[in-house]
Amino acid sequence: MDQHQHILDCLRDGNYRVTLHAKLRMAERNVSHADIRTCGETGKAKLQSDGKIKVTGTDLDGDELTLICVEEDGVLIITVF
Amino acid sequence: MKKWKENLDGLVSLEYIHFINVPMKESKHGPVIDLAPNQLEKLAATAVIVHRIPLRGKEVKFLRKMVGLSLEKFANKLGLTSGSVFHWEKAEDQRLAPVNEAPVRALIAEELEIEISGKFSDLLGEKIHDIKVKAS
Numbered sequence: 538m539d540q541h542q543h544i545l546d547c548l549r550d551g552n553y554r555v556t557l558h559a560k561l562r563m564a565e566r567n568v569s570h571a572d573i574r575t576c577g578e579t580g581k582a583k584l585q586s587d588g589k590i591k592v593t594g595t596d597l598d599g600d601e602l603t604l605i606c607v608e609e610d611g612v613l614i615i616t617v618f
Numbered sequence: 619m620k621k622w623k624e625n626l627d628g629l630v631s632l633e634y635i636h637f638i639n640v641p642m643k644e645s646k647h648g649p650v651i652d653l654a655p656n657q658l659e660k661l662a663a664t665a666v667i668v669h670r671i672p673l674r675g676k677e678v679k680f681l682r683k684m685v686g687l688s689l690e691k692f693a694n695k696l697g698l699t700s701g702s703v704f705h706w707e708k709a710e711d712q713r714l715a716p717v718n719e720a721p722v723r724a725l726i727a728e729e730l731e732i733e734i735s736g737k738f739s740d741l742l743g744e745k746i747h748d749i750k751v752k753a754s
Contacts, residue, residue, distance in 0.1 A: 551656070557642070557649040560629050560658075567631045567679055570656035571686035597688045607647060615647050 541582035544590050544612055548577025548604070553612040562617050572596035573614070576604055589615065620644040621652065623754065630662045631680050634671075634746055637661075640753040658753060659684045660730070665749045667727050667734065672743030673719045679707040681722075685729040696721055716742055 547553055551574055555563070563569075580594025580602075592604040605615045623639040629651075641652040651658070663684040666677055673681075682692045682703070689700040689707075696703075696718075706714060714722065720741035727734045734740065 551654075553655055554650050554652070555655060556645065556647055557626075557651060560651055564628055564631050567683065569680075569683035569686075570659060571683055573655065574686075597683060597686070599688075609645055609647065613645060613647060613650065 540608070541584070541590065544582050544592065544606055544608070545577050545580060547612040548580075548592065548606075549574055550577075553606070553614055554610075555614045556616075559614045559616050566617065568596065568602065568617050572602060573604065573617075576602045580604075629658050631676060632662060632666065632671075634748045635662045635665060636748060636750050637753045638750050653753065656684070661751050661753065663726065664730060664732060665751050667723060667730065667732050669747070669749055670740075670742070670744045671746055671749075672713050673722055674709075674711055674713050675707045676710040678703070678714065678722060679710075681726045682707075685726060687729075692725075695725055713743075719743065 551570065553573070575597050576592060576594035580592045582590050582592045585591050590606045592606060594602055596602045603618050607613050607615060621641065621643045624642050626637050626640050629637055629640070637658060642649050643652045663681055666681065671677060687695070689703050693700040693703045706718070713719070720738055723741045724734070
């Protein structure tokens with residue numbers, strides 16, 4: 538399966554973990570689990586030069602949301618903005 | 619892989635929620651919260667309802683998103699326009715009028731499957747106070 542699609546599927550299905558840094562950023566921006574799932578559903582994934590995957594989509598209310606992820610013991614969200 | 623538990627603040631947007639014993643694990647990208655993604659949010663939302671925290675704009679936004687409802691769907695359930703809910707949420711520190719607070723608390727409790735009293739006075743918040751929530 539295409540790695541990018543796999544990451545989007547995991548986000549949409551809620552199969553991911555978050556770093557402490559990402560969770561703190563989520564709280565600051567009021568980004569919820571439902572927003573992450575919506576981003577996985579609506580988003581597009583792109584491989585960055587540093588090997589991380591950038592997912593750009595929308596949150597529950599249609600506002601833009603970007604996630605930076607890696608595959609490490611499943612999908613791990615490193616930061617959100 | 620190293621695992622530990624930690625007491626942490628700032629994990630949700632409500633400043634009075636303090637998490638105790640949050641399971642953590644090491645990764646190449648820094649500490650990772652070793653819990654299902656929505657578990658902390660659900661614990662915090664339950665605490666807001668059970669402890670009868672007054673509902674201000676910031677609580678409404680946090681609770682609405684926790685139960686996975688868009689502005690439009692949430693407003694529809696309350697028989698309101700999404701604009702009304704948007705204005706509540708924008709006024710982060712302003713408490714809802716009792717006529718709005720009671721149905722919002724009842725709706726969130728139902729979505730979270732929490733049993734609460736249907737007495738009008740019990741559906742209103744009391745006072746904002748610090749809450750320690752056990753994460754594990």
